Amino acid sequence: MRPVLLLLASLGLAAAENGIDAWLRYAALPCDVRKSASVPARIVALNGTQTSPVYTAGQELHKGIQGILHKDLPVTNTSVNGSSITIGTVNAFASTGHVLPELDLTGDGFWLSIKNDSVQIAGQNERGALYGTFQYLSMLAQGNFTEVTYESNPSAPIRWVNQWDNMDDTGTHGSIERGYAGPSIFFAEGLIVEDLTRVSQYARLMASIGLNGIIVNNVNANVNLLNSTNMAGLGRIADAMRPWGVRMGISLNFDSPRTLGKLTTADPLDQGVIEWWDDIATKLHGHVPDFAGVLVKANSESQPGPLTYNRTLADGANLFARAIKPHGDAIVMFRAFVYDNTINETNWKADRANAAVDFFRDLDGKFDDNVIVQIKYGPIDFQVREPVSPLFAHLEQTGTVIELQVTQEYLGQQCHLVYLPPLWKTILNFDMKVDGQPSLVRDIVSGERFNQKLAGYAAVVNVGTDKSWLGSHLAMSNFYAYGRLAWNPTSDDVAILEDWTRLTFGSDRTIIDTITKMSMESWPAHENYTGNLGIQSLTDITGPHYGPKPQSQDGNGWGQWTRADAKSIGMDRTVWNGTGYSGQYPPEVASMFENIESTPDDLLLWFHHVPYTQQLKSGKTVIQHFYDAHYDGAAVAQTFPEQWKAVKGLVDAERYDEVAFRLEYQAGHALVWRDAINDFYFNMSSIKDEQGRVGNHPWRIEAEDMTLDGYTIIRVDPFETASGFHAIRTTSNTTAGTATAKLDERFEAGTYDIAVNYFDVKGGRASYELFLNGKSLGTWLGNHEDKLGYTASPYPDGHSATRIYFRGVEAAKGDVLKIVGQPDGGEQAPLDYVSVLPSGTID
Known part of the structure; x- marks a missing residue:
C-alpha cells in the first residue's frame, strides 16, 4: 500500500537549477509544513568509518533534513537514548543493544520503522542501511510523514549500470558510444581523470535508487585500460564509489593477450593466455579489493572471441571466471549479443534474431558458477518494440541478467521524450511458459524461476559531463525508474514517475499531472511515428540510429x-515457412506467434x-x-x-x-x-492514403519553388527526408542566399503560425533570418550540435532535418516571405520548405 502523501502548496518561482542534483535536490518544504513537521532530535550512524555506507548514510541524512526541513541535526556514531534516527546493519543494532523484531532480510534489503520520535533503519548489510536511508529521505522530500514499519528486499542481487565510455587518446575527456550527454566523467586522454568529484556524485545517484554495481567502460573495450597507470586509476574510481555501496567492474577486450600482452594468441585454452589473465586478475584485485567483475563482448560485430579459436563461448567465459575466482565474489557477465553481421538477405531462412539461442542454448550448464549471461530484452537491438528474447527460456542452469537501455540509442537519443518503463514492463511481465509453468521474465531474471543465485539487471546508461547527467532533464525519469524497477519490477510505472516528478520538479499538482500525461503518452507516440506493427525502429541502422531511413x-x-x-x-519468422524463430519459444508461446490469427497486431510484422x-x-x-x-x-x-x-x-x-x-x-x-x-x-x-494526407500538404511552400538568389536546388538522400524530395542550399560557403515567395490565394487574411523546415547539418553554424513584407520576424542559428547531444549529421537528411516556428503572425494573400541564409563553414544554410499554418493546424 502506498503511503498517503501530504498535499503541498506551490512554492512559487524557484531559483534556477541546472539538474546536477537530479532527484536528490532536497528542496525545502513550505514554511508551514516545515514548522509542523516532527523528526527525531539527532542522527546516529552505527559506523564511524568514513568509507562506510552507514557513515555516508548519516551524512546524507544530515544534508537532506537540513535542506528539506531547515533543521540542523547533530550526527553521532555512538548509540544514544532518546529521540533519534538510527542507521546501521542488523548486526550493529544487536551489538549496541537495540532490540529489533524478527526480520526476513536478504541481500541488500532493509527494514524501515518510523514511529513517534524514533526512526530505525536497519540493513542486512551496509548498502541496505544506505538504501533504507534514501527511502526515508525520499518520503520526507515528498512531504510524507506517515508512520510506517516494513521490510524491503531487492528482487535480484545484480542491479548494475553499463557505461559505454571510451578511453580516447586525445581530447579533454573520453567520448561515449551512444552517449548524448557530453563526454566521459571517467576518462580523459587515455587515462583515468584526476578529479573524480562527478564520479562520486554519480555513485550517490545510483545508491539512491538501489543500484549496486557499475561497468565503467565501453563493451568495445580499449586494452590500455589494463596498463599499470590505469589499473591504479581504477582503484581511485573504486575508492570514490565505495562509500555509496557501488562496486566497480570493467569491460575486457578478449584479444588483450595479443594486443597488449604481445602473445601470439588469445585462445582461451592456451596455457600462456590463462596465465596472462590470471596475472591481470591478481593485479586488478590488488588495486580494487572489492572488484565487482568483468563484462565481456566477444565474437560480435567482427570482434574476436573464443569462436575465433574454435572454442565454445563457455570456454571463453570460463577463462575469465577462473582468473577472478580466487579473489572474492567477482562475477563474469558474458554478453549474449553474439551474431554474424554479414548474413545474406537473399536466404529466406537467414535471421539475426535466431543468433542468441543458436549460440547459447546448448551451453546451458557448461558455464562456471560465477558466470552470468547478459541478454538484451529483445533479440535484435533495443528497438521501440520487440518480442522478448527467447533465450530467457533456455538457460535454466545458468544465471541471466536482462540488458535494458536507458540511453535512447534508437528512441530519439534523449532529444525525444520517451518514458521507457511501460516498454520495459511489457518485457518483464511477459510469461514465457517454460515447461507449461508460469515463467514471467521478471521471475527468471530475479533468479526465482530457475533457482539461480546470480541474476538481475544491467542497463546501458549514457551519463556524461552534462550537468543534467543524461543531456535531458525529462530523460532522467528513465534512469530513476530503472533503479526502482530493478529493486521491485512489480512497481507501478505511473507511481514511479510521480515520485520522480515530485523529487525533481516539485509537488505542485499541475507539474505532476503535466509530466505524467506527456510521459505516459510518449512511448506509444514514438512507436507510432517511428515504426509500428513490430517492424522495428525505421531508423538509419547503418548510420547513427537517429533519424528516419x-x-x-x-x-x-x-x-x-x-x-x-x-x-x-x-x-516471416514462422517454423512452417520462415526462419524458424517462433519455434525458439516454449510451445505455448511459439504456437501464438506461429499463427497470424493469434499474433498480436503490435508484433505482426516481426513474425509474418x-x-x-x-x-x-x-x-x-x-x-x-x-x-x-x-x-x-x-x-x-x-x-x-x-x-x-x-x-x-x-x-x-x-x-x-x-x-x-x-x-x-x-x-x-x-x-x-x-x-x-x-x-x-x-x-x-503505390497505395494511397484513404484520408488523402500522404504527399498532400496544402499549407507548404517548397523551398525549391521559391525565387532563389544565391541558392541552388539539391536532391536529398534519402529522398523521403525532404518534402518534395528536394531542398536548397547556398551556392557558396561564404555568401548569403535568399529565397522569396508571395503568398497565394490559399492564404486569406488572418493569424498564422509560420514554420521553417531546414537542415541543421554538422560542420558550421549557419544563420537565418525570416522576413514578411520586409519586416524581420526573427533570426536563428543552425547550432543544434551545440544544444542537442544527438549524433549530428554533415548532410541534409533525416538526422539533420528540423523546424522552427514563428507563431501568431498576421499575414494575407500577396504578402512576401523571404528567408536569408548565411552559410558558415560546411553548413550552406540548407532549407526544405515553409509552412504557413492557420492557428491550430498541424502541418
Whole structure:
C-alpha cells in the first residue's frame, strides 16, 4: 500500500537549477509544513568509518533534513537514548543493544520503522542501511510523514549500470558510444581523470535508487585500460564509489593477450593466455579489493572471441571466471549479443534474431558458477518494440541478467521524450511458459524461476559531463525508474514517475499531472511515428540510429530486415515457412506467434511477411495503419510543447526553457519522421492514403519553388527526408542566399503560425533570418550540435532535418516571405520548405 502523501502548496518561482542534483535536490518544504513537521532530535550512524555506507548514510541524512526541513541535526556514531534516527546493519543494532523484531532480510534489503520520535533503519548489510536511508529521505522530500514499519528486499542481487565510455587518446575527456550527454566523467586522454568529484556524485545517484554495481567502460573495450597507470586509476574510481555501496567492474577486450600482452594468441585454452589473465586478475584485485567483475563482448560485430579459436563461448567465459575466482565474489557477465553481421538477405531462412539461442542454448550448464549471461530484452537491438528474447527460456542452469537501455540509442537519443518503463514492463511481465509453468521474465531474471543465485539487471546508461547527467532533464525519469524497477519490477510505472516528478520538479499538482500525461503518452507516440506493427525502429541502422531511413533496413548484412517490396512487408519468422524463430519459444508461446490469427497486431510484422493489404484485427489494412499511426503519433508529439506551458512559473526558468526547447524540437522532428516513413511506403506500394494526407500538404511552400538568389536546388538522400524530395542550399560557403515567395490565394487574411523546415547539418553554424513584407520576424542559428547531444549529421537528411516556428503572425494573400541564409563553414544554410499554418493546424 502506498503511503498517503501530504498535499503541498506551490512554492512559487524557484531559483534556477541546472539538474546536477537530479532527484536528490532536497528542496525545502513550505514554511508551514516545515514548522509542523516532527523528526527525531539527532542522527546516529552505527559506523564511524568514513568509507562506510552507514557513515555516508548519516551524512546524507544530515544534508537532506537540513535542506528539506531547515533543521540542523547533530550526527553521532555512538548509540544514544532518546529521540533519534538510527542507521546501521542488523548486526550493529544487536551489538549496541537495540532490540529489533524478527526480520526476513536478504541481500541488500532493509527494514524501515518510523514511529513517534524514533526512526530505525536497519540493513542486512551496509548498502541496505544506505538504501533504507534514501527511502526515508525520499518520503520526507515528498512531504510524507506517515508512520510506517516494513521490510524491503531487492528482487535480484545484480542491479548494475553499463557505461559505454571510451578511453580516447586525445581530447579533454573520453567520448561515449551512444552517449548524448557530453563526454566521459571517467576518462580523459587515455587515462583515468584526476578529479573524480562527478564520479562520486554519480555513485550517490545510483545508491539512491538501489543500484549496486557499475561497468565503467565501453563493451568495445580499449586494452590500455589494463596498463599499470590505469589499473591504479581504477582503484581511485573504486575508492570514490565505495562509500555509496557501488562496486566497480570493467569491460575486457578478449584479444588483450595479443594486443597488449604481445602473445601470439588469445585462445582461451592456451596455457600462456590463462596465465596472462590470471596475472591481470591478481593485479586488478590488488588495486580494487572489492572488484565487482568483468563484462565481456566477444565474437560480435567482427570482434574476436573464443569462436575465433574454435572454442565454445563457455570456454571463453570460463577463462575469465577462473582468473577472478580466487579473489572474492567477482562475477563474469558474458554478453549474449553474439551474431554474424554479414548474413545474406537473399536466404529466406537467414535471421539475426535466431543468433542468441543458436549460440547459447546448448551451453546451458557448461558455464562456471560465477558466470552470468547478459541478454538484451529483445533479440535484435533495443528497438521501440520487440518480442522478448527467447533465450530467457533456455538457460535454466545458468544465471541471466536482462540488458535494458536507458540511453535512447534508437528512441530519439534523449532529444525525444520517451518514458521507457511501460516498454520495459511489457518485457518483464511477459510469461514465457517454460515447461507449461508460469515463467514471467521478471521471475527468471530475479533468479526465482530457475533457482539461480546470480541474476538481475544491467542497463546501458549514457551519463556524461552534462550537468543534467543524461543531456535531458525529462530523460532522467528513465534512469530513476530503472533503479526502482530493478529493486521491485512489480512497481507501478505511473507511481514511479510521480515520485520522480515530485523529487525533481516539485509537488505542485499541475507539474505532476503535466509530466505524467506527456510521459505516459510518449512511448506509444514514438512507436507510432517511428515504426509500428513490430517492424522495428525505421531508423538509419547503418548510420547513427537517429533519424528516419527505412531503406537502410534491407540490402545489408546486419539482419535488421523488413523484407519490404512493392507488394508486401515483414519478416516471416514462422517454423512452417520462415526462419524458424517462433519455434525458439516454449510451445505455448511459439504456437501464438506461429499463427497470424493469434499474433498480436503490435508484433505482426516481426513474425509474418504479409501484403500491405493484410487486414488487422482493427479492420484496417497494414498500409493504412502505417499512415494513420504515423499521423497519430506525430500529432501527439505536437501537443507536448503546449502541455509543457502549463508549468511555466512553477518550474525554475532554466530547466523550463531547456525542456521547452527539446519538446519543440521533438514536435518538429516527429513530422519529419511521419512524412519520411509515409512517403517511403507510399512510393514503394503505390497505395494511397484513404484520408488523402500522404504527399498532400496544402499549407507548404517548397523551398525549391521559391525565387532563389544565391541558392541552388539539391536532391536529398534519402529522398523521403525532404518534402518534395528536394531542398536548397547556398551556392557558396561564404555568401548569403535568399529565397522569396508571395503568398497565394490559399492564404486569406488572418493569424498564422509560420514554420521553417531546414537542415541543421554538422560542420558550421549557419544563420537565418525570416522576413514578411520586409519586416524581420526573427533570426536563428543552425547550432543544434551545440544544444542537442544527438549524433549530428554533415548532410541534409533525416538526422539533420528540423523546424522552427514563428507563431501568431498576421499575414494575407500577396504578402512576401523571404528567408536569408548565411552559410558558415560546411553548413550552406540548407532549407526544405515553409509552412504557413492557420492557428491550430498541424502541418
